[in-house]
Amino acid sequence: xxxxxxxxxxxxxxxxxxxxxxxxxxxxxxxxxxxxxxxxxxxxxxxxxxxxxxxxxxxxxxxxxxxxxxxxxxxxxxxxxxxxxxxxxxxxxxxxxxxxxxxxxxxxxxxxxxxxxxxxxxxxxxxxxxxxxxxxxxxxxxxxxxxxxxxxxxxxxxxxxxxxxxxxxxxxxxxxxxxxxxxxxxxxxxxxxxxxxxxxxxxxxxxxxxxxxxxxxxxxxxxxxxxxxxxxxxxxxxx
Amino acid sequence: xxxxxxxxxxxxxxxxxxxxxxxxxxxxxxxxxxxxxxxxxxxxxxxxxxxxxxxxxxxxxxxxxxxxxxxxxxxxxxxxxxxxxxxxxxxxxxxxxxxxxxxxxxxxxxxxxxxxxxxxxxxxxxxxxxxxxxxxxxxxxxxxxxxxxxxxxxxxxxxxxxxxxxxxxxxxxxxxxxxxxxxxxxxxxxxxxxxxxxxxxxxxxxxxxxxxxxxxxxxxxxxxxxxxxxxxxxxxxxx
Amino acid sequence: xxxxxxxxxxxxxxxxxxxxxxxxxxxxxxxxxxxxxxxxxxxxxxxxxxxxxxxxxxxxxxxxxxxxxxxxxxxxxxxxxxxxxxxxxxxxxxxxxxxxxxxxxxxxxxxxxxxxxxxxxxxxxxxxxxxxxxxxxxxxxxxxxxxxxxxxxxxxxxxxxxxxxxxxxxxxxxxxxxxxxxxxxxxxxxxxxxxxxxxxxxxxxxxxxxxxxxxxxxxxxxxxxxxxxxxxxxxxxxx
Amino acid sequence: xxxxxxxxxxxxxxxxxxxxxxxxxxxxxxxxxxxxxxxxxxxxxxxxxxxxxxxxxxxxxxxxxxxxxxxxxxxxxxxxxxxxxxxxxxxxxxxxxxxxxxxxxxxxxxxxxxxxxxxxxxxxxxxxxxxxxxxxxxxxxxxxxxxxxxxxxxxxxxxxxxxxxxxxxxxxxxxxxxxxxxxxxxxxxxxxxxxxxxxxxxxxxxxxxxxxxxxxxxxxxxxxxxxxxxxxxxxxxxx
Numbered sequence: 001x002x003x004x005x006x007x008x009x010x011x012x013x014x015x016x017x018x019x020x021x022x023x024x025x026x027x028x029x030x031x032x033x034x035x036x037x038x039x040x041x042x043x044x045x046x047x048x049x050x051x052x053x054x055x056x057x058x059x060x061x062x063x064x065x066x067x068x069x070x071x072x073x074x075x076x077x078x079x080x081x082x083x084x085x086x087x088x089x090x091x092x093x094x095x096x097x098x099x100x101x102x103x104x105x106x107x108x109x110x111x112x113x114x115x116x117x118x119x120x121x122x123x124x125x126x127x128x129x130x131x132x133x134x135x136x137x138x139x140x141x142x143x144x145x146x147x148x149x150x151x152x153x154x155x156x157x158x159x160x161x162x163x164x165x166x167x168x169x170x171x172x173x174x175x176x177x178x179x180x181x182x183x184x185x186x187x188x189x190x191x192x193x194x195x196x197x198x199x200x201x202x203x204x205x206x207x208x209x210x211x212x213x214x215x216x217x218x219x220x221x222x223x224x225x226x227x228x229x230x231x232x233x234x235x236x237x238x239x
Numbered sequence: 240x241x242x243x244x245x246x247x248x249x250x251x252x253x254x255x256x257x258x259x260x261x262x263x264x265x266x267x268x269x270x271x272x273x274x275x276x277x278x279x280x281x282x283x284x285x286x287x288x289x290x291x292x293x294x295x296x297x298x299x300x301x302x303x304x305x306x307x308x309x310x311x312x313x314x315x316x317x318x319x320x321x322x323x324x325x326x327x328x329x330x331x332x333x334x335x336x337x338x339x340x341x342x343x344x345x346x347x348x349x350x351x352x353x354x355x356x357x358x359x360x361x362x363x364x365x366x367x368x369x370x371x372x373x374x375x376x377x378x379x380x381x382x383x384x385x386x387x388x389x390x391x392x393x394x395x396x397x398x399x400x401x402x403x404x405x406x407x408x409x410x411x412x413x414x415x416x417x418x419x420x421x422x423x424x425x426x427x428x429x430x431x432x433x434x435x436x437x438x439x440x441x442x443x444x445x446x447x448x449x450x451x452x453x454x455x456x457x458x459x460x461x462x463x464x465x466x467x468x469x470x471x472x473x474x475x476x477x478x
Numbered sequence: 479x480x481x482x483x484x485x486x487x488x489x490x491x492x493x494x495x496x497x498x499x500x501x502x503x504x505x506x507x508x509x510x511x512x513x514x515x516x517x518x519x520x521x522x523x524x525x526x527x528x529x530x531x532x533x534x535x536x537x538x539x540x541x542x543x544x545x546x547x548x549x550x551x552x553x554x555x556x557x558x559x560x561x562x563x564x565x566x567x568x569x570x571x572x573x574x575x576x577x578x579x580x581x582x583x584x585x586x587x588x589x590x591x592x593x594x595x596x597x598x599x600x601x602x603x604x605x606x607x608x609x610x611x612x613x614x615x616x617x618x619x620x621x622x623x624x625x626x627x628x629x630x631x632x633x634x635x636x637x638x639x640x641x642x643x644x645x646x647x648x649x650x651x652x653x654x655x656x657x658x659x660x661x662x663x664x665x666x667x668x669x670x671x672x673x674x675x676x677x678x679x680x681x682x683x684x685x686x687x688x689x690x691x692x693x694x695x696x697x698x699x700x701x702x703x704x705x706x707x708x709x710x711x712x713x714x715x716x717x
Numbered sequence: 718x719x720x721x722x723x724x725x726x727x728x729x730x731x732x733x734x735x736x737x738x739x740x741x742x743x744x745x746x747x748x749x750x751x752x753x754x755x756x757x758x759x760x761x762x763x764x765x766x767x768x769x770x771x772x773x774x775x776x777x778x779x780x781x782x783x784x785x786x787x788x789x790x791x792x793x794x795x796x797x798x799x800x801x802x803x804x805x806x807x808x809x810x811x812x813x814x815x816x817x818x819x820x821x822x823x824x825x826x827x828x829x830x831x832x833x834x835x836x837x838x839x840x841x842x843x844x845x846x847x848x849x850x851x852x853x854x855x856x857x858x859x860x861x862x863x864x865x866x867x868x869x870x871x872x873x874x875x876x877x878x879x880x881x882x883x884x885x886x887x888x889x890x891x892x893x894x895x896x897x898x899x900x901x902x903x904x905x906x907x908x909x910x911x912x913x914x915x916x917x918x919x920x921x922x923x924x925x926x927x928x929x930x931x932x933x934x935x936x937x938x939x940x941x942x943x944x945x946x947x948x949x950x951x952x953x954x955x956x
Contacts, residue, residue, distance in 0.1 A: 088350060088395070090849070110349040111327060111423050116469040121478055125950070127631045127652050128942075132807070132899040137937040141632065147478055150471075153605045153644065154464040154619065156327070156423055161398055161879070162899075163637065166644060166652045170951070172472030174605050174644045174652050182849040182879075184350050184395055220854040225393040225845075230355040232389075232410030233842070234887070239360055239386055329610070364711070366870045366891050367703075371568070371660040376698040380871065392844045392883065393858065401639070401660075402876065405883060405891045409712070413844050413883045413891050421610040421640075459615040464606075472603070473648070566828060566873070588827040589805060589901050594947040599956055625956055628949075632942040634805070634901055637878055649949030662828050662873055703871040708833040710867075710888030717838055717864055 001218055002040045004061040005031045006053065008068040009045040011196040018196045026067050026194070026201060033207045034065075034214060046071055051079050058086045063214050066105070067194065069098035080104050088184030089224060092217025094210070097194035100155075105190070108183055109157050116152035116173065123170040124148040124193065126177050133164045135178065135189065135212045143205045149195035151175045157190075167192060178209070180216070185224060187217040240457055241279045243300040244270045245292065247307040248284040250435040257435045265306050265433070265440060272446045273304075273453060285310055290318050297325045302453050305344070306433065308337035319343050327423030328463060331456025333449070336433035339394075344429070347422055348396050355391035355412065362409040363387040363432065365416050372403045374417065374428065374451045382444045388434035390414045396429075406431060417448070419455070424463060426456040479696055480518045482539040483509045484531065486546040487523040489674040496674045504545050504672070504679060511685045512543075512692060524549055529557050536564045541692050544583070545672065547576035558582050566662030567702060570695025572688070575672035578633075583668070586661055587635050594630035594651065601648040602626040602671065604655050611642045613656065613667065613690045621683045627673035629653045635668075645670060656687070658694070663702060665695040718935055719757045721778040722748045723770065725785040726762040728913040735913045743784050743911070743918060750924045751782075751931060763788055768796050775803045780931050783822070784911065786815035797821050805901030806941060809934025811927070814911035817872075822907070825900055826874050833869035833890065840887040841865040841910065843894050850881045852895060852906065852929045860922045866912035868892045874907075884909060895926070897933070902941060904934040 007027030011018040022029050027043040035041045042061075044052025046068070058064075064083065068075065080103040087093050087108065095105045100113045126143040128136045143165075152173030158181070165178030177192035191209060193200045200206055246266030250257040261268050266282040274280045281300075283291025285307070297303075303322065307314065319342040326332050326347065334344045339352045365382040367375045382404075391412030397420070404417030416431035430448060432439045439445055485505035489496040500507050505521040513519045520539075522530025524546070536542075542561065546553065558581040565571050565586065573583045578591045604621040606614045621643075630651030636659070643656030655670035669687060671678045678684055724744030728735040739746050744760040752758045759778075761769025763785070775781075781800065785792065797820045804810050804825065812822045817830045843860040845853045860882075869890030875898070882895030894909035908926060910917045917923055 108349040110347040114466040116466060118469050118471065120471060120475050122475055125650055129631050129654065130899060131632055131902045131939060131942055132904050132937060134937050137939055139939060141942060152469055153607050154609055158422060159400060168646060168650060168652045170475050172603055172646060174646045176607065182847060183397060185848045187849050220849060220851050222848060222854055222856060225848055225858060227353040227355060230357050230391055232357065232359060234409065234411040236359050236361055236409050364889055368870050368893065369660060370663045370700060370703055370871055371665050371698060373698050376700055378700060380703060392846050393848055407885060407889060407891045411842055411885060413885045415846065421608060424609045426610050459610060459612050461609060461615055461617060464609055464619060586827040588825040592944040594944060596947050596949065598949060598953050600953055630947055636900060639876060648951065648953050650951040661875060705831040705833060708835050708869055710835065710837060712887065712889040714837050714839055714887050
């Protein structure tokens with residue numbers, strides 16, 4: 001399976017705290033985790049030509065990870081449409097944390113994807129609410145993160161096709177933190193944690209979820225459906 | 240409840256067959272049906288200023304019906320965004336037949352909304368698959384339409400939140416014909432039948448579904464959620 | 479709409495704390511709330527003949543509320559089967575709090591309906607996660623209960639058809655607290671709060687949810703489907 | 718992955734037509750297909766002690782296939798409860814055709830699982846309505862079966878968690894033919910075709926679906942959740 005990890009890669013350049021936690025960028029840490037689990041992994045970032053997401057790159061990508069935050073508006077509509085088309089054709093997509101407000105996630109969801117947030121070192125506890133789900137494999141009853149940004153309901157998304165995790169936050173909120181969607185021929189997983197100033201993607205359980213998610217969203221192998229005018233398969237009576 | 244029935248209203252002007260079936264326009268027939276059931280009903284059409292969907296009109300609309308086909312591309316993006324915003328704020332939306340390819344439906348669904356189609360006088364039988372659903376109230380086991388345009392799977396939509404009707408077509412296809420979606424504060428119902436050259440909206444059972452749908456998508460009365468930065472509701476520990 | 483509020487009515491007799499909070503029984507308080515909202519309400523309790531749920535009573539019940547806890551095993555299988563049949567025929571069912579472990583809820587869900595629990599005066603905050611849902615009408619962003627019993631995930635239920643509320647608990651847990659299900663011709667709502675030693679059913683917002691739930695689960699008016707051997711509706715070719 | 722294929726194995730003994738199509742029993746044909754795809758496969762039948770489903774057999778079964786029809790009532794409640802427990806613990810279950818009326822499927826669904834049926838050589842066409850689903854991998858737009866028993870809506874099941882196939886029948890009906898459910902820690906797939914007097918399980922595309930289904934329902938590896946009284950994870954304030 002060929003994975004491309006896309007990252008905005010701006011906080012890493014502007015904020016020493018982030019650079020210290022992710023010296024190779026958030027994309028670098030995630031890519032390393034996935035590669036260690038046997039996937040064929042590349043990375044791409046906002047400031048590359050075509051944001052690193054050329055037609056060739058996307059055509060050779062089975063699963064795309066997406067982390068963005070401060071520069072969603074700098075992602076060109078052309079590239080968003082290209083990624084959107086590929087997802088509907090079957091490419092898996094894992095949207096991380098602040099990617100909730102990315103153009104690609106909003107376009108796929110059809111809603112604002114708005115939410116409550118707070119940077120205040122909340123403790124977060126992600127409870128597994130669907131123990132049968134492959135994305136929860138190997139995870140205990142909950143994942144505890146000592147400090148994270150809070151995201152709170154209402155989260156303005158379509159009701160997920162499957163809800164895997166629900167977060168508890170110290171400051172009093174809850175959040176639907178692990179959500180699957182099937183759109184066209186593609187599968188999507190949204191996973192909440194991962195604020196840039198915390199070492200969340202170094203957490204072993206979070207990494208396990210990323211690996212599980214990559215497998216779950218991987219494309220099913222079948223031809224794209226035929227649309228448009230269709231001849232009858234049975235004789236139609238005269239009326 | 241205040242309803243606005245929106246219609247492209249082009250086939251009625253160009254095709255005598257359609258004009259004969261719907262002398263007051265498709266919108267006129269649907270509006271009459273709804274008014275007879277006690278709703279406060281207005282109509283709006285493509286060629287009016289702002290397509291008849293001014294801010295004032297939409298602000299005074301609880302439920303919007305949408306029929307379009309040949310001129311989806313003539314609907315301005317500004318009006319589509321306006322309708323989209325109103326749906327997410329709570330306005331109900333009933334999308335009819337070829338409205339599957341309208342900009343507003345595509346934007347809300349996040350998918351192509353593509354499908355198979357054929358104009359060949361197929362018999363259609365819409366089976367109720369959710370007998371508990373209010374939209375199926377008063378409907379028998381199925382609605383039979385002697386002649387209709389065929390729409391066939393795969394229908395490129397998100398899995399509906401609730402699937403109420405599945406169509407059988409004489410030529411060999413099936414279709415998810417009655418689909419509910421909840422998006423933001425709004426409720427949406429897609430209902431398949433209603434090709435312009437057939438008298439489908441004069442059918443009493445189809446009319447019953449339209450009335451039921453209007454009730455089902457009607458707004459729930461509560462304030463719009465608060466989004467953005469949020470103060471904690473509980474004390475957060477020092478870490 | 480005719481409602482029957484069923485209660486085990488044992489804690490009220492054995493525990494003075496409960497008797498003081500609910501001098502007319504939990505059923506009495508809920509029935510009064512519903513009656514004040516214009517419904518035709520009766521009550522029934524475990525120790526009446528046939529637990530107060532005779533064929534006649536159920537046939538004249540549109541919506542049944544169910545509160546039970548310490549005596550689930552005393553409810554006869556015959557009555558459970560009778561209620562089950564009525565739900566599948568269309569009677570609405572609202573299952574409250576510890577009713578999660580009732581025979582009727584387990585039979586309808588097909589799972590253990592097990593959960594975590596704790597009686598420790600946790601603060602509970604029920605967040606609305608589906609603002610478009612009629613059951614959330616008139617409710618703010620959350621309902622806060624100063625003290626309640628904790629119920630925590632994993633809650634062993636089928637993924638709800640619609641998830642309306644998610645609870646936050648002071649002790650660190652979350653819970654899917656407002657869940658809808660459609661089974662056969664009937665609609666079901668499970669609502670978490672309501673431990674007998676707290677005045678939860680005197681809370682105005684909780685009462686509002688009960689009223690909304692009664693409306694939402696109310697039967698749709700249509701004939702029961704025909705099952706069994708069926709003649710073809712179309713001619714079948716010789717093969 | 719260890720699979721047990723359970724079959725009632727009665728039609729094969731009583732009806733020469735069935736014996737000619739399935740000389741090794743329906744279980745034998747399905748087991749052979751699965752074994753050829755690399756699974757570790759055993760079979761079990763009704764007339765064996767404990768129906769072949771001893772504690773040991775079930776404890777060593779990752780996925781159970783179930784075909785039954787004329788003798789559902791002969792399956793002992795004890796064994797049904799044992800299978801039910803194992804599914805909730807994580808064992809996958811694939812229920813085939815007339816297994817819709819088996820005690821185990823009814824118990825897991827909570828509904829009657831009733832439907833319309835007809836033995837009249839209907840042509841069946843199973844349309845893929847979820848092209849992203851792993852169970853549809855390698856399948857074209859539809860599977861066509863020249864002759865099959867008809868099953869028609871309304872099918873009295875909970876709305877499936879995911880709907881993969883919808884059938885068209887020559888005689889005018891439709892049916893939700895491929896349905897997934899997640900219950901407890903287990904995954905379930907119901908697949909409609911497979912009447913005993915037709916060679917359906919010799920069809921290569923049907924076999925492909927069985928193989929895909931076995932993979933999809935396979936257990937996720939994680940400990941069973943802890944239920945019952947739970948100590949707080951956070952300090953609870955005095956009130």
